[in-house]
Amino acid sequence: MTIGQHVPAPSQDVIVAALLHDAPEFAPAEPDVYQALTAAYGIEVARIIAVLQAEHRSLDEPDPPIHVDDQPVLLASTADKIVALTSLLRRAQSTGNASDFFDRRPVLRGLLPYFRAFQRAAHPRVPASMSAHLDAALTPLERATACAQGAGAR
Numbered sequence: 398m399t400i401g402q403h404v405p406a407p408s409q410d411v412i413v414a415a416l417l418h419d420a421p422e423f424a425p426a427e428p429d430v431y432q433a434l435t436a437a438y439g440i441e442v443a444r445i446i447a448v449l450q451a452e453h454r455s456l457d458e459p460d461p462p463i464h465v466d467d468q469p470v471l472l473a474s475t476a477d478k479i480v481a482l483t484s485l486l487r488r489a490q491s492t493g494n495a496s497d498f499f500d501r502r503p504v505l506r507g508l509l510p511y512f513r514a515f516q517r518a519a520h521p522r523v524p525a526s527m528s529a530h531l532d533a534a535l536t537p538l539e540r541a542t543a544c545a546q547g548a549g550a551r
Contacts, residue, residue, distance in 0.1 A: 399476040403527035408469065413438050414445035415473040421450050445469050449477065461511055465518045475523050475531055478512060482534040489541060499542045506542045509535070 400407045400415055417434065424430035434443040448470045455461040465471050485505070489498040499506060512535055520528040 399479050399527075399530070400472055403476075403524045403530065404472060407472065410439065410441040410445065411469045411472050414442045414449070414469070415476055417442070418446050418449045418473060418477060421446065441469070445473055449473060456508060456511070463511070463515050463518050465515075465522050468522070471519055471522055472527075474515075475519055475527055478515065479527075479530050479534050482512065482531075482538055486534065486538055486541070495541045509539055509542060513539070 400412060404411075417438070420434065421430045424433075431443045431447060434446060448464075448467065452461075452464070452470075452474060486495075489495040492498045512531075516528060516531045516535060519531070
């Protein structure tokens with residue numbers, strides 16, 4: 398839905414890949430998930446998902462790279478970030494104590510500069526409304542985590 402809000406007539410491959418991008422994390426070791434994805438949805442869907450999985454794994458590294466040169470991946474990745482960050486903020490707010498929620502998530506706080514850098518790098522390459530949507534998801538998270546860090550320092 399997020400891609401469709403911002404991209405007129407998005408490719409079916411991008412939509413399918415965005416919907417299934419977490420499948421490799423939950424699939425059994427056999428048969429090979431990428432072979433199954435290719436057989437069911439085509440090589441482009443499997444390729445986009447493989448690149449998204451590599452991006453997810455890179456977030457565990459000290460300085461994750463930002464790639465914005467592959468448009469289908471960029472659209473799916475941006476939508477994934479919008480959905481995930483919006484959901485995270487909603488979960489934090491539902492606890493009644495967003496500062497405490499973020500105090501307990503130092504890894505997330507450490508990734509926020511990466512997400513902001515991604516948003517800035519993607520900005521000229523995705524629809525303006527999509528970049529604005531990612532910005533709108535990031536800004537309150539940055540504020541909430543700044544409050545969390547301030548509260549934790551007291």
